[in-house]
Amino acid sequence: MIDARVERLAELVVTYALELGEGQVVRIDGFDVAAPLAVALYRAALHAGAHPYTHLTLDGLHELLVKEGTDEQLAYVAPSQWREIEALDAQVTIWSETNTRSFGRLDERRHGALIAAQRKLSNRRWERIAAGELRWCGTLHPTNAHAQDADMSLRDYEEFFFGACHADTPDPAAYWRSLSATLQARAESLAAVRELRILGPDTDLRVGVAGRTWIAADGKYNLPDGEVFTSPVESETEGEIRFTFPAIFNGREVEDVRLRFEGGRVVAAEASRGEAYLRELLDLDEGARMVGEVAFGLNYEIDRFTRNILLDEKIGGTMHLALGAGFAQAGGANTSALHWDMICDLRAEGEILADGELVWKDGSFVAPLDVAVAGERG
Amino acid sequence: MSYSTRVAPGELVVIDSGPLGAPLVREIHRRVLAAGAHPLVNITLEETQEALLREGSDAQLEFLSPARVEEIETADVRIVLEAEENTRTLFAADPSRQTVHKRARKVLGDRLFERSASGELRWLVTLFPTQAAAQDAGMSLVDYEDFVYRAGLLDREDPVREWRELAERLDRVAGWLDTKDELHVVAEGTDLRLRVGGRHWVASRGFENFPDGEVFTGPVETSVEGTVRCSFPAAYHGRIVEDAELRFEGGEVVAAEAARGRDFLEEMLALDEGARRMGEFAFGMNEAITEFTLNTLFDEKIGGTMHFALGKSYPETGGRNESALHWDLVCDLRAGSEVHADGELVYRDGRFLDGLF
Numbered sequence: 001m002i003d004a005r006v007e008r009l010a011e012l013v014v015t016y017a018l019e020l021g022e023g024q025v026v027r028i029d030g031f032d033v034a035a036p037l038a039v040a041l042y043r044a045a046l047h048a049g050a051h052p053y054t055h056l057t058l059d060g061l062h063e064l065l066v067k068e069g070t071d072e073q074l075a076y077v078a079p080s081q082w083r084e085i086e087a088l089d090a091q092v093t094i095w096s097e098t099n100t101r102s103f104g105r106l107d108e109r110r111h112g113a114l115i116a117a118q119r120k121l122s123n124r125r126w127e128r129i130a131a132g133e134l135r136w137c138g139t140l141h142p143t144n145a146h147a148q149d150a151d152m153s154l155r156d157y158e159e160f161f162f163g164a165c166h167a168d169t170p171d172p173a174a175y176w177r178s179l180s181a182t183l184q185a186r187a188e189s190l191a192a193v194r195e196l197r198i199l200g201p202d203t204d205l206r207v208g209v210a211g212r213t214w215i216a217a218d219g220k221y222n223l224p225d226g227e228v229f230t231s232p233v234e235s236e237t238e239g240e241i242r243f244t245f246p247a248i249f250n251g252r253e254v255e256d257v258r259l260r261f262e263g264g265r266v267v268a269a270e271a272s273r274g275e276a277y278l279r280e281l282l283d284l285d286e287g288a289r290m291v292g293e294v295a296f297g298l299n300y301e302i303d304r305f306t307r308n309i310l311l312d313e314k315i316g317g318t319m320h321l322a323l324g325a326g327f328a329q330a331g332g333a334n335t336s337a338l339h340w341d342m343i344c345d346l347r348a349e350g351e352i353l354a355d356g357e358l359v360w361k362d363g364s365f366v367a368p369l370d371v372a373v374a375g376e377r378g
Numbered sequence: 379m380s381y382s383t384r385v386a387p388g389e390l391v392v393i394d395s396g397p398l399g400a401p402l403v404r405e406i407h408r409r410v411l412a413a414g415a416h417p418l419v420n421i422t423l424e425e426t427q428e429a430l431l432r433e434g435s436d437a438q439l440e441f442l443s444p445a446r447v448e449e450i451e452t453a454d455v456r457i458v459l460e461a462e463e464n465t466r467t468l469f470a471a472d473p474s475r476q477t478v479h480k481r482a483r484k485v486l487g488d489r490l491f492e493r494s495a496s497g498e499l500r501w502l503v504t505l506f507p508t509q510a511a512a513q514d515a516g517m518s519l520v521d522y523e524d525f526v527y528r529a530g531l532l533d534r535e536d537p538v539r540e541w542r543e544l545a546e547r548l549d550r551v552a553g554w555l556d557t558k559d560e561l562h563v564v565a566e567g568t569d570l571r572l573r574v575g576g577r578h579w580v581a582s583r584g585f586e587n588f589p590d591g592e593v594f595t596g597p598v599e600t601s602v603e604g605t606v607r608c609s610f611p612a613a614y615h616g617r618i619v620e621d622a623e624l625r626f627e628g629g630e631v632v633a634a635e636a637a638r639g640r641d642f643l644e645e646m647l648a649l650d651e652g653a654r655r656m657g658e659f660a661f662g663m664n665e666a667i668t669e670f671t672l673n674t675l676f677d678e679k680i681g682g683t684m685h686f687a688l689g690k691s692y693p694e695t696g697g698r699n700e701s702a703l704h705w706d707l708v709c710d711l712r713a714g715s716e717v718h719a720d721g722e723l724v725y726r727d728g729r730f731l732d733g734l735f
Contacts, residue, residue: 023437025444032397032421039425046433053443056421058400061407068411076416078390080448087444 003036005162008172009139009223010040012165014048016173017137017220018090022049025087029055030094034141037094050090059098066106066114074113077121085124088134095310096141100149103251108280111250116337130329139165139223140310150306157306164224164301164311176219179226183216183298185369187228190214193354196294198319200350201242202258207294207321208236212331217295217314226299226314231332235264237291241321244345245305245312247278253307254278257342265289266323282323287336292326295319296360297343309341317347317363382502382588387414389454394420399461399506406457418449424467431471431479439475440482450489453499460675461506465514468616473645476615480649484702487690494586495693504588505675514613515671522671529589529667529676541584544591548581548663552593554735555579558719561659563684565715567607567623572659573598577696582660591664591679596697597686600629602656606686608707610670610677617642618672622707630654631688647688652701657691660684661725662708674706682712682728 014020028041038054045052065073103111128134140146140161147157159168166172194210212230219225243257254274259266266289271278282288300316313320324339326332346352347363359365385391391410395403403419410417430438449456468476493499505511505526512522527533531540559575577595584590608622619639624631631654636643647654665681678685685708691697710728711717717725724731 025441027443027445032400035397035423035425039423039429042426043429043433046429046438049435049438051438051441051443052426053445054421054423054426055445056423057419058403058421060404061417061419064404064408065411068408070414072388073411073414073416078416078418079452080418080445083448084444 002040003158005158005167006036006040006141007044008170009162009165009167010037010044012167012172012176012219013041013092013137013139013223014044014050016176017223018092018135020045020048020050020090020135024050024089026050026052026090026092027055027084027088028052028092028094030057030092030141031059031096031098032056033059033098033143034094034096037096037139037141041092041094060102062114063102063106066103066110069110071113074110075117077117081121082124085121085128090135091125091137093136093138094141095138096143097145098143100145100307101251115250119337135220137221137223138310140308146306146308149308150304152306160302160304160306161224161311164299164314166224166301176225180216180218182369183218183226183228186296186298186365187214187216189367189369190228190230190354195236195355197353197356198241198344198346198350199353200344200346201244203239203241203344203350205237205239205241205261207291208233209294213329215327215330222310222314224299224302224311224314226302226316227295227297229293229295229327229330231326231330231334232291232294233264234290234326234332234334237261237264241344243342245318245343246307247340247342248307248309249277249281249340252277261291264291281338281340284324284338285336287334288324288338290323290326290334290336291321292324292332292334292336292339293320293322293330293341295321296365305343305345312343313341315343315345318343318345319352320344382504382585383455383457383500385410385413385415385455389415390418390452391415391455391457392418392420392449392453393457393459394422395459395506396424396461396463396508397421398463398508399459402459402461402506406459415455418453420445420449424463428467428471431468431475434475436478439479442482442486446486450486450493456490456499456501458501458503459506460503460511460673461508462510463508465510465613465672466616471616473617473642477645477649480702484650487702487704488700491690491693501586502588503586503675505673511671511673514673515669517671525669525671526589526676529664529679531589531666544664545581545583548583548591548593550735551661551663551730552579552581555593555595555719560720562718562721563606563711563715564717565607565709565711566609568605568709568715570602570604570606570626572603572656573601574659578694580692580695587675587679589664589667589676589679591667591681592660592662592685594658594660594692594695596691596695596699597656597659598629599655599697599699602626602629606707606709609710610683610708611638611672612705612707613672613674614642614646614705619643624707626656629656646703646705649689649703650701652699653689653703655688655699655701656686657689657697657699657701657704658685658687658695658706660686670710674708677708678706680708680710682710684709684711684717 324336352360621637662683689701689703712728
């Protein structure tokens with residue numbers, strides 16, 4: 001039995017996000033548990049005239065490699081993988097885990113070595129994306145593991161996830177096109193801002209954004225999507241912030257993170273749980289203590305924290321900061337092996353001032369936009 | 379791992395399997411790592427193949443993914459696990475569209491055979507028992523698992539030693555057959571002559587197929603004459619041809635009949651020039667396989683059978699037939715058969731006569 005929502009999501013990825021056309025080569029990446037979505041994507045790509053092929057693997061193999069492989073095996077990238085990266089016109093990543101904690105007990109250093117080897121490939125991928133040679137979209141196929149992390153049954157989680165993608169409606173692409181216009185207008189309205197001041201419980205943080213570009217994340221690279229983000233001026237973050245949601249990195253949780261910034265750098269860090277891990281990551285490299293991203297989560301179908309950054313960073317009414325690497329296309333200059341998103345719930349209380357003027361209160365922007373509005377809370 | 383593919387440190391081992399093969403894939407992955415090599419796993423789905431054959435344009439049917447092209451060139455070892463969920467997924471696929479697809483993929487098969495013949499690549503096809511395969515064999519999964527492990531001699535105390543012994547016997551048969559020129563096979567519905575002089579017989583000892591147990595060669599392309607009746611149904615890409623009867627003249631199939639699946643048989647014969655010629659001729663010699671299970675990997679090894687392939691020959695036999703096809707058809711020789719080599723009776727009712735080699 002094919003789930004119509006899976007087919008609509010596949011259609012959305014192929015026609016809206018990747019805009020696949022005749023003769024384009026597209027690879028569908030994921031685990032075998034994502035087979036229903038992989039097949040739906042494959043068929044949608046065929047119908048678009050493209051040349052799809054799947055690149056599926058099994059869960060547990062990376063863990064085995066980290067556990068039992070030599071350093072040389074951890075660092076290995078097959079020659080075919082390098083050549084594929086050059087040959088692809090588009091790529092879909094389906095995140096779909098069978099156990100979100102399967103890396104929980106592995107040696108961090110060895111896991112880091114595997115991630116570093118794979119980053120060589122993903123760096124090249126991002127170069128080609130930035131040059132306009134490659135389109136990429138990351139999405140998810142619901143599993144019990146993701147549902148469990150969200151404290152939900154699989155059935156409820158599917159409803160939640162496909163709702164967040166608007167794949168439970170007959171024409172999700174129409175929705176995303178309309179939301180795209182809204183987010184673009186929001187990004188433009190932020191273009192002239194020099195400084196944001198975030199106020200909330202235990203939070204008073206100033207973030208300089210002058211001269212940086214705000215970008216609308218409108219479903220082209222992620223589905224679901226729905227945020228506007230930029231990379232702040234590296235030396236201008238000052239003050240304190242408390243992150244209400246647990247900060248998760250590589251499957252490990254750090255709870256109730258509190259950071260103090262001076263001159264753009266984290267100078268004090270505390271957490272109620274996982275503080276040692278927090279410090280370890282802050283010391284990863286020079287850029288790990290700097291903010292690489294500041295963003296507003298604007299997908300109001302996502303109304304709860306589910307321990308998955310793809311969804312959590314877009315929760316309508318939140319904002320997030322990422323420690324580590326910034327985005328060149330936003331004007332960001334910070335480099336780091338880290339990019340760790342931390343989310344601050346601003347729905348119940350919290351205000352944001354832009355150059356002294358109130359722009360955000362109780363989980364939404366205060367000023368209406370002059371466009372046909374989709375997705376903003378009315 | 380230690381017997382069939384002999385994986386060495388630093389080698390690239392590409393492993394293909396359907397999702398149901400996961401338990402065996404994980405075990406192989408672990409052993410490839412332990413051997414110091416690099417495993418690359420590719421889980422393939424039956425449904426994408428179905429979608430392609432059903433819904434793809436000619437250009438899409440002809441497309442070769444960069445992954446496939448590169449892997450064929452760079453892999454040191456290629457392992458394919460059959461682990462089907464439904465052996466008839468492609469049953470309704472249009473044979474003419476399969477033809478377009480197969481023709482385009484010929485280049486991949488050619489490179490695999492070439493690199494294998496020159497020793498640059500080792501490959502292995504094996505099977506992970508699934509309900510679908512058991513159902514085709516007319517058995518429960520439990521019984522089928524027993525069948526598969528017995529066929530692989532894995533129920534023996536020392537399977538590796540057993541395989542070495544079988545390999546020695548196959549080597550002797552192959553060496554002896556290398557001295558022969560004309561073979562004449564007589565069985566019910568079969569009266570077939572072919573020449574094998576100057577060609578090489580290969581002992582298939584569990585390196586490229588597992589289980590294994592056959593000796594094969596590539597007959598002289600123009601030499602095949604007479605009729606052959608394939609007593610076992612032949613399954614190929616989800617289609618079944620029953621009771622196929624072929625007449626050869628000057629090495630080419632000039633007439634083909636079948637009780638079931640004749641259209642498909644005709645379509646495959648028309649695939650290309652070489653599809654009407656015999657690319658392989660072989661004797662199945664695995665005495666641990668006695669039952670027909672509608673799976674070529676096993677059926678062609680049944681002790682007391684012969685099989686031949688329409689289409690491409692293996693370069694290491696000296697065979698020169700070119701085709702996008704390589705389709706094995708199996709004939710039971712266990713009851714009422716004779717094989718003559720250069721006029722001398724050498725094989726009767728499924729066994730070579732004693733004292734020949």
